[in-house]
Amino acid sequence: MAEQGKELKIFTTAQVKEHNTKSSVWIIIHNDIYDVTSFLNEHPGGEEVLIEQAGQEATEAFEDVGHSSDARAMMEQYKIGTLVDSERKPDLPKKSDPEWKESSGSSDVSWKSWIVPIAFGFVATVIYRLYFMS
Known part of the structure; x- marks a missing residue:
């Protein structure tokens, strides 16, 4: 040692x-x-x-x-x-503890990722009501 x-x-x-x-x-x-x-x-x-x-x-x-x-x-x-x-080999970077901070760009992306499922659900609901309520 x-x-x-x-x-x-x-x-x-x-x-x-x-x-x-x-x-x-x-x-x-x-x-x-x-x-x-x-x-x-x-x-x-x-x-x-x-x-x-x-x-x-x-x-x-x-x-x-x-x-x-x-x-x-x-x-x-x-x-x-x-x-x-x-x-000696070129030293690999040491991995640090993960940072949990979000950049402003990543919060935009996560908010936009909800638009498609919500829009799809809304369209499916409208089509269902029009088709089965007539």
Whole structure:
């Protein structure tokens, strides 16, 4: 585990690939190396998802799940190093918590989406009354 103030080591992907068993699980997320072996039993998604990513690049899988800011903060204690510069990949954007604010344009769209069903219902009612009331 990385300690505060301790300089992190630099690893190659080949070195990370060696840690792909249940007894030693290293993963690469955003070009940083994490030893999550001691976290296997605590992982809320189960140990299988971590073991499946063991020894490899796991950034996309990590971001696809949508981890919380608490989970992102927690992972820092498992950080043991970083990839060598020559093997670093362009960093994928980190997914942030969803924003629930509506822009003014989207409220217009949602209001307009009601017009068609209401108009259809009105026309159907008029046709029904004309057809069956005559």
